[in-house]
Amino acid sequence: MRSLAASFLAFVILVGCRQKANVINYGAAPEFNLTERSNRKVTRQDLAGKVWVADFIFTHCAGSCPTMSSNMRKLQDKLFEDIRLVSFSVDPYRDTPEVLTEYANRYGADRDRWLFLTGDPETIQKLSVGGFKLALDPTSGTEAEPITHSSRFVLVARDGNIHGYYGTEEPKDLDRLVKDANNLALGTR
Numbered sequence: 001m002r003s004l005a006a007s008f009l010a011f012v013i014l015v016g017c018r019q020k021a022n023v024i025n026y027g028a029a030p031e032f033n034l035t036e037r038s039n040r041k042v043t044r045q046d047l048a049g050k051v052w053v054a055d056f057i058f059t060h061c062a063g064s065c066p067t068m069s070s071n072m073r074k075l076q077d078k079l080f081e082d083i084r085l086v087s088f089s090v091d092p093y094r095d096t097p098e099v100l101t102e103y104a105n106r107y108g109a110d111r112d113r114w115l116f117l118t119g120d121p122e123t124i125q126k127l128s129v130g131g132f133k134l135a136l137d138p139t140s141g142t143e144a145e146p147i148t149h150s151s152r153f154v155l156v157a158r159d160g161n162i163h164g165y166y167g168t169e170e171p172k173d174l175d176r177l178v179k180d181a182n183n184l185a186l187g188t189r
Contacts, residue, residue, distance in 0.1 A: 026162035029054075029154075030131025034088070034119040037100035042117055044160065051184045052084040053177065054154040055168070056128050056136065058091035059103040063145025068153075068168045069107045075153075076114055078178045080185045085114040088127065090136055090149045092118045132162070153177055157184050 029044060036042045053075060057065040072085050079085075089095035095103075100116040109116070118124075121138065128136040134150035141148045155164040155177060164180055167173040 029156045034117040037097045037116040039097050050084050052156045054086045056088045056090050056149050064151040073107045087116050089118040
């Protein structure tokens with residue numbers, strides 16, 4: 001009987017020590033219904049049950065977007081295969097599905113894992129600012145980056161909730177994103 005009690009106590013201690021660390025829930029990722037580079041419609045529901053990483057870019061950006069897309073490519077190589085990447089265009093007038101296809105090819109985007117989405121400007125504005133809580137101002141910027149937008153990556157869990165925001169410039173931030181995303185995919189975060 002003592003052996004059973006000792007085993008149970010050891011189990012309780014072990015489970016207690018394996019708490020899920022740093023679980024933050026920033027609320028639900030917003031609903032959307034947008035056009036993918038392949039011309040098919042994609043909704044948030046299409047990503048239900050998946051861990052995914054989102055960013056907001058535009059194809060003629062000479063500022064932060066090339067770095068962001070290069071880092072998304074690195075994520076594609078480091079994340080578990082069932083994790084999706086989603087790039088939302090903040091310049092839907094210029095970033096047609098054809099333009100997004102060329103851009104995706106330039107970065108070696110896996111068609112099955114990395115989506116490039118576009119839609120009408122009002123929807124994209126609401127999605128970025130109201131939904132993901134990321135900056136977007138299509139009326140201001142610099143010559144290199146005429147649309148001001150966030151350069152953060154957003155981590156979304158299987159349950160559709162936002163679990164983190166990550167810088168795109170520092171390798172340590174990308175390493176943390178890889179660890180957090182893979183842990184979410186394993187169910188350990």
